[in-house]
Structure formats: C-alpha cells, structure tokens
Amino acid sequence: MTLLFQLLVNGLIVGALYGVVAMSFVLIYKASRIVNFAQGEFLLIGAWTCWWLLTSWQLPFWIGFPITLAFMLVFGVILQIVVLRPMIGEPIISVIMVTIGLSIVFQAAMKWMFGVFAKPFPPIFASPTVNLFGLEVQTVYVMSLLISILIMAGFGWFFKYSRTGLAMRATAFDQQVAQSLGISVRHMFAMSWAISAMVSAVAGVTVGVVNGVSSALSFFGIKVFPAVILGGLDSVIGAVVGGLIVGVLENMAHYLDSQWLNWGNMYEIAPFYVLIAILMIKPYGLFGTKDIERV
Amino acid sequence: MASVSIIPSGDYKTSYGSDTTIFPTRTSRNFAILGVVLLLACPAFMDRYWLSLLIQIGYLGIAALGLNILVGFTGQISIGHSAFFGFGAFASAWANNSLGVPVALAIPLAGVMTTLVGLLFGMPAARLKGLYLAIATLAAQYILQDFFARADWFTGGTAGTIAEPLTVFGFAFDTDERFFYVALVALVVMYIIATNLMRTRDGRALVAVRDHYLSAEIMGINLTKYRTMSFGISAFYAGIGGALYAHYLQFVSVEGFTILFSIQFLGMIIIGGLGSIMGTLMGTAFMVFLPEAMQALTKLVSGTAIDTALNLKDNIAFLREMSIGLVIILFLVFEPDGLAHRWKQIKAYWKLYPFSH
Numbered sequence: 001m002t003l004l005f006q007l008l009v010n011g012l013i014v015g016a017l018y019g020v021v022a023m024s025f026v027l028i029y030k031a032s033r034i035v036n037f038a039q040g041e042f043l044l045i046g047a048w049t050c051w052w053l054l055t056s057w058q059l060p061f062w063i064g065f066p067i068t069l070a071f072m073l074v075f076g077v078i079l080q081i082v083v084l085r086p087m088i089g090e091p092i093i094s095v096i097m098v099t100i101g102l103s104i105v106f107q108a109a110m111k112w113m114f115g116v117f118a119k120p121f122p123p124i125f126a127s128p129t130v131n132l133f134g135l136e137v138q139t140v141y142v143m144s145l146l147i148s149i150l151i152m153a154g155f156g157w158f159f160k161y162s163r164t165g166l167a168m169r170a171t172a173f174d175q176q177v178a179q180s181l182g183i184s185v186r187h188m189f190a191m192s193w194a195i196s197a198m199v200s201a202v203a204g205v206t207v208g209v210v211n212g213v214s215s216a217l218s219f220f221g222i223k224v225f226p227a228v229i230l231g232g233l234d235s236v237i238g239a240v241v242g243g244l245i246v247g248v249l250e251n252m253a254h255y256l257d258s259q260w261l262n263w264g265n266m267y268e269i270a271p272f273y274v275l276i277a278i279l280m281i282k283p284y285g286l287f288g289t290k291d292i293e294r295v
Numbered sequence: 296m297a298s299v300s301i302i303p304s305g306d307y308k309t310s311y312g313s314d315t316t317i318f319p320t321r322t323s324r325n326f327a328i329l330g331v332v333l334l335l336a337c338p339a340f341m342d343r344y345w346l347s348l349l350i351q352i353g354y355l356g357i358a359a360l361g362l363n364i365l366v367g368f369t370g371q372i373s374i375g376h377s378a379f380f381g382f383g384a385f386a387s388a389w390a391n392n393s394l395g396v397p398v399a400l401a402i403p404l405a406g407v408m409t410t411l412v413g414l415l416f417g418m419p420a421a422r423l424k425g426l427y428l429a430i431a432t433l434a435a436q437y438i439l440q441d442f443f444a445r446a447d448w449f450t451g452g453t454a455g456t457i458a459e460p461l462t463v464f465g466f467a468f469d470t471d472e473r474f475f476y477v478a479l480v481a482l483v484v485m486y487i488i489a490t491n492l493m494r495t496r497d498g499r500a501l502v503a504v505r506d507h508y509l510s511a512e513i514m515g516i517n518l519t520k521y522r523t524m525s526f527g528i529s530a531f532y533a534g535i536g537g538a539l540y541a542h543y544l545q546f547v548s549v550e551g552f553t554i555l556f557s558i559q560f561l562g563m564i565i566i567g568g569l570g571s572i573m574g575t576l577m578g579t580a581f582m583v584f585l586p587e588a589m590q591a592l593t594k595l596v597s598g599t600a601i602d603t604a605l606n607l608k609d610n611i612a613f614l615r616e617m618s619i620g621l622v623i624i625l626f627l628v629f630e631p632d633g634l635a636h637r638w639k640q641i642k643a644y645w646k647l648y649p650f651s652h
Binding site for chain 2: 083
C-alpha cells in the first residue's frame with residue numbers, strides 16, 4: 001500500500017510537470033494555431049543552458065537560472081521570427097513538419113555539444129530529502145511541485161488580469177478583430193513563443209535537477225500529446241488536468257504491470273493507448289471546444 | 296501542396312486519354328525506358344557500395360511512395376510510417392521462418408498483413424484529419440515499436456530475427472549484384488501501379504479528398520472509405536518495402552524503426568514533392584545520398600580548423616541527424632513543392648532557351 005501511495009505522489013509530481021509543459025504547448029497552439037513538436041527540445045535547451053552556466057561558469061543557481069530564462073525568452077522570439085513567421089498561411093502538414101525538423105536539429109545539436117550521457121546538476125538544496133506526511137520525499141520533488149503550482153497560478157493571473165494576457169486571449173479568439181482593436185498580432189505570436197520557451201525551460205531545469213540532464217528530457221515533448229489531447233487542445237485548464245491524469249495514469253499502469261501483468265514498459269506506452277482511445281471516443285478532450293471536424 | 300503544372304502555351308488536350316497519359320511525348324517515354332535499361336547494366340560496372348545505396352533507394356522509394364499516396368495525394372498526415380515498414384519486414388521474415396511460406400510469396404503476404412495493421416490504425420484516420428491524425432499516428436509509432444520489442448514469437452524480441460534470402464527456382468538473390476535486379480523490378484512495378492492508380496476513378500477521388508473534402512463529399516465520394524483506403528495502400532507499400540529490406544539484409548533488428556526513421560520518410564516526400572510520383576524517387580535518392588554527402592564534406596574539411604573546432608570525426612552521426620532536420624526545414628521554407636517542381640522548371644527553362652523571359 002505504501003508503494004501505491006508513493007507512486008500516486010510520484011504521479012502527481014511528474015503529472016504537474018507534464019501539466020506545465022502541456023500548458024506552454026497549449027499557449028502556442030491557442031495563440032498561433034501551430035502544433036509545436038519541438039516542445040520537448042525547449043526543456044532540453046533550457047536544462048543544458050542552465051547546467052552549462054552552473055558548471056562551466058560556476059555561477060550560483062540564483063544567477064544562472066534567471067540568465068537561462070532570459071536566454072530562452074530571446075531564443076523563443078528569434079525562433080518565431082526566423083522560422084515560424086514565414087510559415088503563416090501554409091498548410092498544416094508543412095507547419096507540423098517544420099517543428100518536427102526543428103526538434104531533430106535541436107536534439108542533434110544538443111547531443112553534439114553536450115554528449116549523449118546524462119549529467120547531474122550540482123546540488124542546489126542543502127538537505128536532499130524532507131519528511132512529508134511520514135513519507136520521505138526528495139526536496140527537489142517538493143520544490144518542483146511548488147514551482148509547477150506557482151507557474152499555473154501565474155498563468156491564471158496572466159490571462160485573467162494582465163493587459164498582455166488579455167490581448168493574447170483576444171488574438172487566440174479572433175485575429176482580425178484583435179488586430180482592429182490595436183493589438184499587434186505579430187507581437188502576440190512572438191510573445192507566446194517566448195513565454196512557452198521560458199516556462200518549458202523551468203520545467204526542463206526542474207527535471208534536470210531531479211534526474212540529471214540528458215536528451216531523454218525531450219521525451220517530455222512527446223508525452224505532452226496524451227496530456228493535451230485528454231484535456232482538449234485549446235484549453236489551459238485542460239492541459240493541467242490532462243498532465244496530472246497522465247502522470248498518475250502512467251504510474252498506476254506501472255504498478256498494475258509490475259504487480260500482475262508483467263508486460264513491461266507500460267510506464268512509457270500506457271498513455272499512448274489512452275491517447276488512441278480518446279481520439280476515437282472524444283477527440284476534443286475534456287475541456288476543448290467542439291469545433292473539430294468529424295468525418 | 297498542389298503543384299503548379301507548367302504546360303507550354305498552345306498545347307491543348309482534346310481527350311481525357313491524352314490528358315492523363317503517363318508519358319506526354321514519345322521522347323519522354325523513350326528516356327524512361329533508356330533509364331531503366333541503363334540501370335539494368337549497373338551491376339556490371341558499379342562497385343558493391345554504390346549498388347547497396349541504389350538498392351536502399353529501391354526499397355525506401357517503395358515505402359516512401361506509399362507515404363506520398365497518403366500525405367501527398369490524400370492529404371492525411373502520418374508520423375508512424377517506419378513502424379509499418381518495420382512490421383512488413385518482420386511479417387515477411389515470420390511468414391517465411393514460422394509458416395514456411397516461400398520468400399517470393401512471403402513478400403506480398405507481408406504487404407497484405409501490413410495493410411491489415413494499417414487499416415486497424417487507420418480507423419481513427421477515418422474520423423480524424425490534420426493535426427489529430429498526426430498525433431494518432433505518432434501514438435501508433437510508439438505502440439508498434441513497443442510491440443516489436445515485446446512480441447518474441449513474431450520479431451524474436453531484442454535479439455532480432457533472421458530472414459532467408461529470396462530464392463526463385465533454386466536461384467538465390469543473396470548478393471548485392473543479384474538483389475539489385477529484385478529491387479529494380481519491384482520498384483518499377485510498384486511505381487507503375489501507383490501511377491496508374493492515380494489515373495483511375497479511385498485515384499482522382501483521393502486527390503479530390505485532399506483538395507476540398509467538402510466538395511468531394513458532395514460529389515458523392517465516400518470520405519471514410521477513401522481515407523481508410525489510402526491508409527491501407529500506404530501501409531501496403533510500406534510493408535512491401537520493409538519485406539524487401541528484410542530479405543536484402545537477411546536480418547531484422549527491433550531497434551531500427553524509430554520515429555527518426557519515420558521523419559526521414561516524411562523528409563523524402565517533402566524534398567521530392569508532395570503529390571508527385573517521380574518526385575518521391577528523387578526525394579528518396581536525395582535522402583540516401585545526404586549522409587554520403589555529409590561524409591564527403593567531413594573528409595573535405597578534415598584537418599582544417601573547422602574540423603578540430605567541431606570535432607567532426609566523432610560527431611558525424613549528429614551531423615547527419617542535423618542535416619536531415621535542416622534539409623526538411625529549408626525545403627519547406629524555400630521550395631515547398633520539392634525537387635519535382637524544380638525539375639519541371641528546369642525543363643521548361645531549357646525548352647524555351649534562349650528566349651525564356
């Protein structure tokens with residue numbers, strides 16, 4: 001029973017991270033209708049940048065981390081302007097392929113620069129584990145959960161009260177109307193990519209601190225798909241809920257598998273079975289708008 | 296996606312037959328035949344290495360053509376093509392090893408088996424399109440990859456499986472020189488079938504589904520049927536290509552059929568030109584020669600400052616991977632209609648030379 005509880009907690013913590021990544025994925029999709037297959041590479045680039053600043057330059061975490069975020073901000077904007085802006089108005093296949101191409105390029109470049117083996121982060125917290133309700137939990141896990149909740153709350157505030165957030169929602173709702181109200185759609189596109197890259201980098205650094213940095217991080221970008229489809233592609237709340245469900249689900253599948261089924265590898269694959277099932281039954285997800293074309 | 300046809304002024308067609316002909320002029324037909332004849336002579340003067348590259352173009356070209364029928368002609372997107380390719384490879388080896396089907400029959404049988412699997416995963420395809428389908432096929436890729444690693448009875452598990460060479464009437468096609476003819480014949484046959492398919496009612500229906508699915512439906516085209524059918528055809532081609540791959544290498548391992556391989560297939564058809572049959576072959580050749588070009592490039596700069604700074608020799612694998620992604624992006628941004636379109640433009644230019652505007 002302790003194992004089950006432990007897995008549940010693990011699932012929620014990982015799921016919260018999935019939720020964060022899914023949220024930044026949905027942000028791009030909502031604003032510019034681009035499906036970003038390179039989301040996982042944002043995590044990767046962010047984590048490697050932070051790792052590099054912390055180890056090669058020996059910067060303390062509280063300096064290195066903001067620099068990483070600033071870098072990702074610029075990176076997101078440049079990426080949008082140079083690669084994605086020419087693709088506006090192109091068919092969906094082309095846009096998907098461009099982001100897939102980007103993901104390959106970044107992944108190979110990261111392997112080239114930093115090697116294929118996982119590298120650990122320098123320790124950031126004084127005590128490695130804390131006692132939580134009688135359960136030994138790693139400090140970074142607790143921190144990652146806190147950071148996730150903080151980001152989610154931040155998103156909520158940003159879209160509800162801030163001027164930019166409102167402008168972004170307007171752009172997502174109707175680009176022409178937004179433009180006629182004096183919102184620069186171009187800025188909104190660039191900004192959505194910048195924010196998405198930044199938030200993904202936070203998730204990337206968090207995972208990196210826990211598991212070490214390696215190209216396995218980019219698999220988060222794939223795991224995001226079950227989460228966003230489950231929650232509905234264009235719903236921020238859906239992304240969070242979907243992420244949590246996928247996180248818990250894969251841990252439960254792992255438990256089920258290790259206890260009774262012994263099929264192996266269910267941890268990785270179970271979300272994809274769920275994904276197919278959802279696409280068959282309810283393709284717009286739990287919270288998505290129902291405008292998907294059924295044929 | 297729809298390629299702009301470049302037809303010289305004054306060239307008017309008076310019948311449907313002449314509009315849908317495969318070879319518009321006698322010269323073009325003669326050139327095509329000449330090309331095949333020249334290829335037939337290749338094993339006589341080419342070395343092993345180049346032959347193996349050409350064979351690679353053969354079986355990959357068949358599978359890529361299947362993907363082009365799905366993506367380029369029907370407008371459905373699939374990111375799981377390499378999984379079907381792999382399924383074909385395992386199915387053929389399994390039919391031969393476990394059921395005792397002769398290889399010559401196991402290859403088409405593998406095609407049929409892969410079609411069935413394709414239809415199974417194509418069921419969501421009948422209801423979904425665009426982005427949702429892309430994600431569904433992505434899931435199919437991971438599920439099939441997982442299946443390969445797990446199904447010991449079918450794939451031999453992590454150890455992989457051995458495939459017998461193709462034997463017809465006691466004559467074994469077990470060397471590069473011999474297998475080259477198998478690949479060539481299969482390639483020509485599959486390409487002729489595809490070209491003719493596109494001239495039939497069914498082929499035109501697929502294109503109509505791509506161009507405007509609503510209009511197509513109003514004209515009486517059964518969308519579900521044709522979307523599913525296109526998925527099936529694509530899987531069939533992938534299966535045949537995979538089976539040829541298995542009996543050429545005579546060994547299939549579970550590791551090869553990754554998502555990167557799927558993306559390479561997509562790269563082939565994008566580089567060649569979506570919705571172009573000859574373009575598929577050009578794109579495949581491009582993709583096969585790209586790593587060689589990278590290798591040559593590395594050799595060219597070896598010893599210079601660039602080489603030592605980037606440590607090219609140890610990182611050639613990453614350079615190749617990166618070049619695949621870069622080429623896809625560059626083609627999409629600068630030449631979205633692919634090599635086939637560029638080829639037509641070059642032809643049109645020389646036809647009008649020196650008076651082209």
